[in-house]
Amino acid sequence: MFLVILAALLxxxxxxxxxxxxxxxxxxxSYSNTPKIETVFVGNSAGKMVDAKLYSELxxxxxxxxxxxxxxxxxxxxxxxxxxxxxxxxxxxxxxxxDVLDRSNYEGLEHLYHRVVDSSSPWYVRIFNTVKRNAQRSxxxxxxxxxxxxxxxxxxxxxxVHGLSNIRNNIKRRFxxxxxxxxxxxxxxxxxxxxxxxxxxxxxxxxxRSLLRQDLKDLKELDIPxxxxxxxxxxxxxDICAFCRDNGIDLTVMVTxxxxxxxxxxxxxxxxxxxxxxxxxxxxxxxxxxxxxxxNDESVHRTLPDEYFYDMEHVKSEYYxxxxxxxxxxxx
Numbered sequence: 001m002f003l004v005i006l007a008a009l010l011x012x013x014x015x016x017x018x019x020x021x022x023x024x025x026x027x028x029x030s031y032s033n034t035p036k037i038e039t040v041f042v043g044n045s046a047g048k049m050v051d052a053k054l055y056s057e058l059x060x061x062x063x064x065x066x067x068x069x070x071x072x073x074x075x076x077x078x079x080x081x082x083x084x085x086x087x088x089x090x091x092x093x094x095x096x097x098x099d100v101l102d103r104s105n106y107e108g109l110e111h112l113y114h115r116v117v118d119s120s121s122p123w124y125v126r127i128f129n130t131v132k133r134n135a136q137r138s139x140x141x142x143x144x145x146x147x148x149x150x151x152x153x154x155x156x157x158x159x160x161v162h163g164l165s166n167i168r169n170n171i172k173r174r175f176x177x178x179x180x181x182x183x184x185x186x187x188x189x190x191x192x193x194x195x196x197x198x199x200x201x202x203x204x205x206x207x208x209r210s211l212l213r214q215d216l217k218d219l220k221e222l223d224i225p226x227x228x229x230x231x232x233x234x235x236x237x238x239d240i241c242a243f244c245r246d247n248g249i250d251l252t253v254m255v256t257x258x259x260x261x262x263x264x265x266x267x268x269x270x271x272x273x274x275x276x277x278x279x280x281x282x283x284x285x286x287x288x289x290x291x292x293x294x295x296n297d298e299s300v301h302r303t304l305p306d307e308y309f310y311d312m313e314h315v316k317s318e319y320y321x322x323x324x325x326x327x328x329x330x331x332x
Contacts, residue, residue, distance in 0.1 A: 010154065015174050016167045017156040021112040023068045025184065028116055030064075032189035037064045037087040042076040045069040046256045047095030049315035049323035058328045067095060068113075072106035073236040075113050080240065082117070084247060085195040091250045093331065094240065097313055098255060098262075098273045101234065101280070103227040111155075119185025121193045129193070202243025212238050215283055222279060224272040229279070237280075241287040252331060253284055255293040257323065258313040259306045292330060300326070 031037075039061045041050050047067030055063045066079040076094055083089050114133060118126040138149040151157040177184075204212065212235070219229055244251035255277065263270045277293050284291045294300045303326050308319040315323045 010156070014155040016171055018170055018174075019108070019112065019166070020170070020173060021116050021184070024113050024116045025187075027066060027068055028120075028192065029187045029189075031066065031083075032120070032192065034064050036062045037083055038089065039063040039091040039093065040080065040083045040087075040089055041065045041067055041093045041095055042071070042079045043067045043095035043256075044071045044097060044100065046097050046258070046313045047071075049256065049320060050093075050095070050327055051320040051324040054321060054324045055328050058325065059332065061091070070104075070106060070109050072104075072110060073100065073233050073240065074106065075110055077236055077240050077243065078113065078117075080243060080249075081199065082192065084199050084243075084249065085197055088197070089247075089249050091252070092244055094251070094253045095256050096253060097258070098276065099228075101229045101237075101276065103230040116185060116188075117192045119183070120188040121191050125191075125193055200243070200246035202239060202246045204238060204242050208238060208242055211286065219279070222275060224275050225269065228269075228272060228276055234283070237283065238287070241284070241289050245288065252290045252292070253280070254291070254327070254331070255295065256313065257294045257300050257304045257315075257326065259309045259311075260301055261306070262312045294330070297330070 039055070039059070041047055041052070041055075041063065044067060048065065050063075050065050050067075052063040052065040055061075064083070066083065068075075071079075080089075080092050083092075114129070118129050121129070134152050137143060138152050143149045143152070148157075215234060215238075216231055219231070219234070222229070241251060243249075263273065277295070281291045281293070304315070304319070304323055308315055308322060310316045
């Protein structure tokens with residue numbers, strides 16, 4: 001009886017604290033209905049400035065945009081692996097903002113992503129993936145022996161809710177969905193966990209690990225505020241490079257265009273952002289990866305003036321044609 005009551009309580013709390021996964025679900029629904037993809041864009045919401053259909057026309061390459069709000073490098077890697085498992089991917093473009101490598105925690109969003117991906121699979125696959133994923137995190141070096149190693153197994157521990165209005169909206173959304181009989185992932189066209197192409201895992205070689213150790217050593221010598229570059233983010237960037245290299249995928253990393261007042265948010269840190277960009281360029285170039293920072297292009301603000309943006313880094317949807325044309329030309 002205790003276990004039944006506990007399970008019921010956790011179900012109610014999870015429903016209350018579970019944020020909306022709409023952006024991820026919408027992207028993956030569209031992805032599952034796209035028959036052919038050769039070029040894939042990954043990254044956070046700033047990357048939505050690329051219209052995949054127009055890019056495909058401009059470059060004669062079937063493209064798809066997998067960018068979602070606050071997408072972490074970990075999810076960018078999982079998106080690359082997902083696309084490569086279903087399509088003959090030739091090119092990956094990772095679209096980033098200057099703060100992508102900082103110490104921001106994305107675990108809640110990663111939890112949402114996994115929930116949507118697994119929702120398209122049979123129930124036993126969902127259970128297996130959840131147990132496997134939680135076990136890996138629970139026994140991770142920085143987690144084992146802490147209370148988090150236990151809390152990871154409680155779904156609501158991963159959620160990020162701000163205020164009672166969020167809880168009310170979550171419950172309302174789930175009630176509407178339940179009343180309509182619409183299960184999460186129902187609109188996804190196929191089992192996202194069913195792979196068509198077997199890919200190399202992109203394991204770091206001894207040479208890769210030696211290179212990464214030197215990069216981390218160089219990082220400690222940078223004169224920048226602590227936390228502007230997180231070591232775990234660099235680990236993931238190295239994994240992205242290794243996966244693309246091992247599977248013959250051309251990788252390009254690009255800092256997206258932004259408004260002229262973008263660096264005002266960093267106050268006196270403009271020089272530090274420059275240092276981060278230069279460090280990232282070295283990090284990627286020694287791995288054979290192309291890197292572009294649009295801030296170094298003098299024409300960017302003439303081509304994409306400030307009025308094209310609705311905030312410092314997001315282009316208004318009516319100007320996606322202009323931003324897509326600019327990025328396609330820049331990449332080519």
